[in-house]
Structures are given as structure tokens and as C-alpha cells.
Amino acid sequence: MSMVRYIGKPVVNSVREMGRMLMFLLSSFGWLSRPPLRVMQYIKQLHFIGYKSTFVVVLTAGFTGMVLALQGYYTLRKFGSEGLLGSAVALSMIRELGPVLAALMVTARAGSAMTAEIGIMRITEQIDALDTMAINPLQYLIAPKLLAGLIGVPLLVAIFDVVGIYGGYVVGVDLLGVNAGSYWNSIESAVEWKDVYGGILKSISFGLIVSWVCCYKGFYTRMSAEGLGTATTEAVVLSSVLILVWDYFLTSVLL
Amino acid sequence: MLKLVGVKKRLGGQPVLQGVDLTIPPGKLTTIIGPSGEGKSVLLKHMIGLLQPDEGQVWVGEVDISRLHGQPLNEVRKRFAMLFQGAALFDSMTVFDNVAFPLREKLRMKVAEVAERVNGMLEQVGLAGMGHKFPAELSGGMRKRAGLARALVMRPEIVLFDEPTTGLDPLMAKSIHDLITSTQRTFGFTAVMVSHEIPEIFGISDYVAMLKRGRIVAMLPAAEFQRTTDPEIKEFISVGEPAAVSGVPANS
Numbered sequence: 001m002s003m004v005r006y007i008g009k010p011v012v013n014s015v016r017e018m019g020r021m022l023m024f025l026l027s028s029f030g031w032l033s034r035p036p037l038r039v040m041q042y043i044k045q046l047h048f049i050g051y052k053s054t055f056v057v058v059l060t061a062g063f064t065g066m067v068l069a070l071q072g073y074y075t076l077r078k079f080g081s082e083g084l085l086g087s088a089v090a091l092s093m094i095r096e097l098g099p100v101l102a103a104l105m106v107t108a109r110a111g112s113a114m115t116a117e118i119g120i121m122r123i124t125e126q127i128d129a130l131d132t133m134a135i136n137p138l139q140y141l142i143a144p145k146l147l148a149g150l151i152g153v154p155l156l157v158a159i160f161d162v163v164g165i166y167g168g169y170v171v172g173v174d175l176l177g178v179n180a181g182s183y184w185n186s187i188e189s190a191v192e193w194k195d196v197y198g199g200i201l202k203s204i205s206f207g208l209i210v211s212w213v214c215c216y217k218g219f220y221t222r223m224s225a226e227g228l229g230t231a232t233t234e235a236v237v238l239s240s241v242l243i244l245v246w247d248y249f250l251t252s253v254l255l
Numbered sequence: 256m257l258k259l260v261g262v263k264k265r266l267g268g269q270p271v272l273q274g275v276d277l278t279i280p281p282g283k284l285t286t287i288i289g290p291s292g293e294g295k296s297v298l299l300k301h302m303i304g305l306l307q308p309d310e311g312q313v314w315v316g317e318v319d320i321s322r323l324h325g326q327p328l329n330e331v332r333k334r335f336a337m338l339f340q341g342a343a344l345f346d347s348m349t350v351f352d353n354v355a356f357p358l359r360e361k362l363r364m365k366v367a368e369v370a371e372r373v374n375g376m377l378e379q380v381g382l383a384g385m386g387h388k389f390p391a392e393l394s395g396g397m398r399k400r401a402g403l404a405r406a407l408v409m410r411p412e413i414v415l416f417d418e419p420t421t422g423l424d425p426l427m428a429k430s431i432h433d434l435i436t437s438t439q440r441t442f443g444f445t446a447v448m449v450s451h452e453i454p455e456i457f458g459i460s461d462y463v464a465m466l467k468r469g470r471i472v473a474m475l476p477a478a479e480f481q482r483t484t485d486p487e488i489k490e491f492i493s494v495g496e497p498a499a500v501s502g503v504p505a506n507s
Contacts, residue, residue, distance in 0.1 A: 036360075120346075129343040132303055132336065133357045133409075134329035 024138075024216050028146055031139035041144040049110045049145070049211070050152030054159065056105050061160040064097055065089060065167025072168075073176050082176075086183035087190030089168035090161075094191060094199045098161040100247055103206035106153055107239045111214035114145055115235040118218025119228040127219070142215045149211025150204060157203035198254040205250065206243050213239040256281040256445055257413060262301055262311035262321075263469075264294070271297050272308070273469030279413075284439050284446040286456045286477075289466035290491070295449040296340070298466060299415050302447065303335050304328050315413075333361070336411035340418045342402030344390040350377070351386030354404045361409065376404040379441075380434060396427035400434065407438055414439075416448040428452060432459050453492050457481050465491070 072088045118141060121127050130137045165187065172178040217235035221227050257279035264272040271294040279285050279302075287295050300306040301313050304320045312319045315331050323331065344353045354373045358364055364372070377383055380400040390398055399419055406414055416435060420428035432452070436459045439446050450456050456463065457477045464474040465488055473480065473488055483489060 124341055124346075125339045125343040126345055128300075128305055129337070129339060129345075131305055132332060133360065134332040135360055136329070 020220075021212070021216050024142075024219065025146075025212050028138045028142045028215075031136060032143045032147060034139065038140065038144065041140070042147060045144040045148035046152055048113075049106065049148045050155055053106050053109050053152070053156055056109055057102050057156045057160050058163050060101055060105050061093075061098070061163035062167040064101060064160075065093065065164035065169075066171045068092055068097070068164070069168035069171040069176070073172055073178065082178050083182040084186050084190075085168070085172045085178050086165075087186040089172070090165050090187040090191050091195060093161045093164040093168075094195050096247070096251070098157045098164060099199055099202035099206055100243060102157045102160040102203065103153055103210055103243050104240055106149075106156060106207075107210050107214070107236055107243070111210045111239055112232050112236050114211070114214040115218035115221075115232045116228065118142075118215060119221035119231050122219065122221045123223055123225075123228060137219075142219065145215050146208070146211045149207040151207070153207025153210065154200060154203040157199065157206075161199065194254070198250075201254070202247060202250055205246060209242050209246060210239050213242060256316055257302060257447070258314040259298075259301065260312045260314070262298075262308045262313065264297060264301070264306065264308050266297065270469060272301070275311070275466070275469070275471055277464060277471050277474060279445060279447055280462060281445050282443055283461035284436065284448065284459065285462040285464060285474075286448045286450050286460040287464045287466055288450060288453065288456065288491070291451075293466050294469060295466055296417050299337075299417050299447065299449055302413075303332060303337055303415060333409075334412045335415065336406035336409060336413075337415040338399070338402045338406045338417065338419055340421055342390070342398040344398060344401055344405070346390050348389075349386060350382065350388050350390065350393070350401045350404075353390070353401060354386075354408050357405065357409050372408060373404075376408045377401075379407075379438070380404045381430075394427075395422050396431065399423070399431050403431075403434060403438070407442065407444075410442065411444055413445045413447070416446065416450075418449050418451065420450065420452055429455070432456075435459065454481075 068089050069085060072085050073082060076082050076084055076088065118127075121141070127137045127141070130140055169180075169183055173180045173183050214235045217231045217238070221231040259275050259277045262272050262275040263270070275298060277298075287298065289295055297306060301308055301321075302315075304313070304323060308321050311321065313321045315334065318327075318331055320328060320331050344350070345356065348356065351373055354376055355369050358369050358372060374383070374386065377386055380403050382397060382400050382404065385393070385397065385401075390401065393401065403419075419435065420431050423431065432455060435446065435448070448456070448460070457480065460477045462474065463477050463480040465472050465480075467487070473483065473485065475483065480488075481492065
């Protein structure tokens with residue numbers, strides 16, 4: 001009996017937690033469409049998640065594209081296929097690295113900050129204060145962040161892809177001497193609409209995962225400084241793991 | 256106006272409220288006292304629907320809010336305001352924006368009207384000219400004043416105060432108490448306050464209730480409460496009173 005309890009308790013707790021997370025997401029989306037529409041809140045969150053993450057995304061994208069070109073060049077040269085470097089960089093960026101790395105960067109920069117901000121509001125009773133003023137915290141605080149994640153991450157992924165491909169160009173063409181025409185031409189012939197579509201789908205779902213998990217963890221922070229630290233760590237770790245796991249499943253469906 | 260009937264609540268598996276029956280007289284200041292950890296703040300949160308009882312009812316006028324959610328609960332909450340222990344000001348907003356927040360969210364007032372009402376309120380709580388400051392730039396007492404201004408700006412019928420003087424020096428605590436009583440008399444709202452400030456609360460409250468072992472063990476007019484012969488209550492309230500020997504603090 002104790003064995004059943006030993007195994008059953010964490011299972012029941014996990015299922016309950018998942019149910020609570022799902023209800024949190026559905027309720028927040030439910031509040032998206034209800035008045036009043038706080039446009040400034042949405043713009044503010046989009047600015048925070050999107051615009052303020054641009055620098056770190058550009059930096060990561062540039063070096064990712066550069067290292068990809070470097071590795072790709074020496075691998076392709078063994079087969080005399082340096083001309084395919086552009087397509088190798090572009091396909092890796094658009095299909096995988098762009099959505100995954102951009103989402104991980106947003107998790108690290110904006111996701112952790114979202115959890116900390118909401119968590120502090122919980123601990124200092126600012127969320128309770130919203131409730132007492134008859135203002136739904138899901139509508140005022142969470143819904144704008146969810147929408148900003150859904151819109152902001154795909155835009156950042158687009159920037160990541162472009163900068164990454166250009167980073168690959170700088171290393172491949174300017175440094176290693178690959179022909180510029182064949183670099184761009186191989187991209188044009190290899191990249192199909194379904195690659196772009198897959199990348200967009202991934203980036204939207206990753207944007208949802210980041211904002212959902214990070215907002216949830218902040219909203220249900222335990223009422224202590226230690227609880228806030230734990231919530232922030234859990235938010236970053238869970239978001240990152242979910243991004244990678246979901247990436248695998250989505251890739252296996254899209255391919 | 257505000258009535259709790261047989262309210263029971265367990266938190267983390269532990270019983271906190273074990274059958275609270277309490278009627279708050281309208282237009283008066285009622286203070287709830289009791290040992291720490293007895294659930295006074297929990298009780299206050301039940302009154303505004305931030306927590307819901309496991310059993311029992313919470314009546315606000317003719318509405319039982321113990322099972323209300325969403326919009327119907329929000330409708331009832333429009334009658335309330337609450338001053339939290341730490342004031343719960345939004346730290347990303349200035350004092351002015353904090354006080355203006357409920358007006359902008361709930362009433363369609365013109366910018367000039369909002370400014371006039373907020374500045375008037377800030378003046379009333381002694382924060383005239385402080386509107387541009389952020390909460391982090393204010394002292395504890397000033398934060399409580401700003402919190403009070405935000406609580407009162409919507410002219411609520413019922414105001415809940417959760418230990419409004421915690422962490423303040425005696426002089427600042429007195430000024431907050433004075434502010435609460437003066438605003439309560441000016442606006443005539445029903446006030447419920449949780450406090451540990453004994454004996455000061457007897458001077459400002461109309462009624463005093465004591466929460467112990469999860470129940471209200473006494474609810475009397477303040478003057479009567481002080482004269483009670485109940486040994487348990489006497490022991491609790493005598494700790495905070497000045498000692499009989501002149502010059503020696505009671506709790507030294």
C-alpha cells in the first residue's frame with residue numbers, strides 16, 4: 001500500500017499541476033478577447049519581450065551562422081561541395097537553430113525577468129491588490145505577456161535566421177573564399193516553403209511555451225525570497241526542456 | 256452589511272478558521288486583534304473574496320460571496336478597498352499613477368478630473384507634491400499613506416486595513432491611526448482593521464473583536480472590551496498596556 005502511495009502521490013501531483021497549468025493558459029486566453037482592451041499593455045510587453053531581446057538575438061545569430069559556416073565548410077570541402085555551404089547554413093538556421101536558439105535566448109533574457117516580475121508582484125501582494133480593485137490579474141498581467149510571446153518570438157526568429165545566414169556568408173564567402181553567387185544560389189534552390197512554414201510554426205509554439213511557463217511559475221510563486229528564486233530557476237529550466245522536447249516532436253511530424 | 260457565518264478554512268492541511276461568526280457594524284471602525292498566526296489576515300481576505308471558505312458564508316449586504324467567482328465577485332469588490340500590510344503599491348508606477356490607477360481602469364474620467372481627484376487625495380493623506388516619486392523612494396509611512404490614498408480614491412463603502420502600522424515607529428504609527436480615523440469620519444465608510452497595536456487601537460476603534468483558536472471569542476464596543484473580566488482576553492490586552500510602575504515599559 002505504501003508503495004502505491006509512494007508512486008501514486010507524485011503522479012497525482014504532476015497531473016494536478018499540468019491541469020492547473022492548462023487552466024491557467026485557457027483562462028488567460030479567454031481574457032484576451034474581453035474588454036477593456038489595454039493596447040498600451042500589449043505594446044509595452046511586445047517592446048520588452050521582442051525589441052529588448054533583439055541585441056542578444058542578433059549577437060547569438062551572428063556567431064551561430066559564423067561557426068556553422070566554419071564547420072560546414074571544412075566538412076563539405078572533403079566532398080568537394082563547398083558550393084552547398086549556403087544551403088547548409090540556411091536550412092540549419094531556418095529549420096532548427098533559428099527557432100530553438102532564439103527561443104532559448106528569450107527564455108534566458110525575458111522569460112526569467114517575467115517570472116521574477118510576476119513573482120515579486122505576488123509576494124508583495126500587488127496581484128491581490130489588483131483583485132481587490134476588481135481587475136482580473138490574468139487579463140491585466142498575463143494575457144499581454146502571452147500575446148507578446150506569440151508575436152515577439154516569431155519576429156525574433158526571423159531576425160535570427162537573416163542575421164545567421166549573413167554571418168555564414170561573412171565567414172564562408174569573405175573569409176574562406178566560397179563563391180558569393182553559389183552561396184546565395186544554393187540557398188534559393190534548397191530552401192522550400194515548407195522549411196519556412198515549419199520554422200514559423202516552431203517559433204510560434206516556442207513563444208507560447210516561454211511566456212506560458214514563465215508567467216505560470218511567477219504567478220504561483222511561493223511567498224518567500226527562496227520561493228521566488230526557485231520559481232525563476234524552474235521557469236527557465238522547464239521552458240528550455242519543453243522547447244527541446246517539443247522541437248523533436250514537431251520536427252518528426254513536419255519532416 | 257458585512258457578516259461572516261460559520262466560516263471555516265484549512266490552509267496547508269492545518270485548520271486556521273474554525274467557525275468564525277462575525278457581524279461588522281456599518282459605518283464604524285472595527286478592529287480585529289488576536290495572537291500572531293491565528294488567521295486574522297486570512298479572515299480579512301475572506302471578507303473581500305481573496306480567499307474562499309471551506310464551509311460557511313460571507314455576506315456582503317444581500318450577497319453571499321463565499322462561492323462567487325469572476326464578474327459577479329468583481330461587482331461586489333467594487334464596494335471594497337483594501338490597504339495591505341506592505342501597501343502593495345505597484346512599484347513600476349509613480350505615486351500619482353498608483354492612486355490614479357483604479358480611476359483610469361474603472362471610471363471614464365477626463366485627465367483633468369483624474370488629476371484633480373488624485374491630487375486632492377494625496378493632499379488629504381499628507382503627500383501633496385509627492386506624486387512624481389516612485390514607491391521605492393518613499394519611507395514606510397509614506398508608502399502606507401500612498402496606499403491609503405489609492406484605497407480611498409474610489410470612495411469605497413468598506414475599507415479593510417491589514418496591519419496598517421506594522422514596521423512603523425510609534426509616532427508614524429500614531430499618524431497613520433489618526434489618518435485612518437479622520438478619513439473614516441470624513442467619508443463614513445465601514446472599516447475593518449487587523450492590528451497588534453494595543454492599547455492604541457482602543458482609542459480609535461468603535462468595536463474590537465478578538466480571534467483566538469480560529470473563532471471570534473469576543474466582539475464588544477472598544478471601551479467595554481477594555482473592561483472585560485475574561486482572564487484570557489485580559490491577559491492578552493494587558494501585555495500591551497503601560498505598566499503600573501511609572502517609567503517602566505510593560506513589555507520591557
